Amino acid sequence: MIRTRLNFLFAFAILVLSGCGSNDPVPVTELSEIVGSWKGAGQVIAMKILPDGSFLQALTLSEIEEGEYEELDFVFEDGQIIVVGLESYCGEEDGVYQAQLLSSGNLEFIVVDDDCTHRIGHLLAESVENEWARVE
Numbered sequence: 001m002i003r004t005r006l007n008f009l010f011a012f013a014i015l016v017l018s019g020c021g022s023n024d025p026v027p028v029t030e031l032s033e034i035v036g037s038w039k040g041a042g043q044v045i046a047m048k049i050l051p052d053g054s055f056l057q058a059l060t061l062s063e064i065e066e067g068e069y070e071e072l073d074f075v076f077e078d079g080q081i082i083v084v085g086l087e088s089y090c091g092e093e094d095g096v097y098q099a100q101l102l103s104s105g106n107l108e109f110i111v112v113d114d115d116c117t118h119r120i121g122h123l124l125a126e127s128v129e130n131e132w133a134r135v136e
């Protein structure tokens with residue numbers, strides 16, 4: 001009888017505690033949350049986000065370190081990221097995105113308003129997964 005009650009209490013505690021974790025994405029609100037090196041999940045593409053808002057992208061992090069990259073700039077404004085750059089493809093128009101950190105630790109960009117498909121490809125990791133995995 002006591003064992004049955006203990007098993008019930010143990011099962012109940014596990015059930016309650018398992019509901020405490022959240023799998024919901026967390027919106028990125030500050031650049032400092034995503035500064036670092038990232039690799040497209042499932043793809044050969046890499047980016048480095050610098051503290052000054054520069055976004056460097058190439059096929060590999062080695063290429064970025066060697067100075068062979070495309071550069072864009074991020075500005076946070078009202079919970080959104082304004083992306084500036086790639087004028088040769090996008091003209092003077094900026095792109096507007098939201099970023100969120102997923103429960104996996106990966107980063108995801110969501111297009112809010114951008115007519116430049118080339119820039120969209122850059123931010124969406126040019127992949128079906130649309131996720132970036134942090135590289136330590």
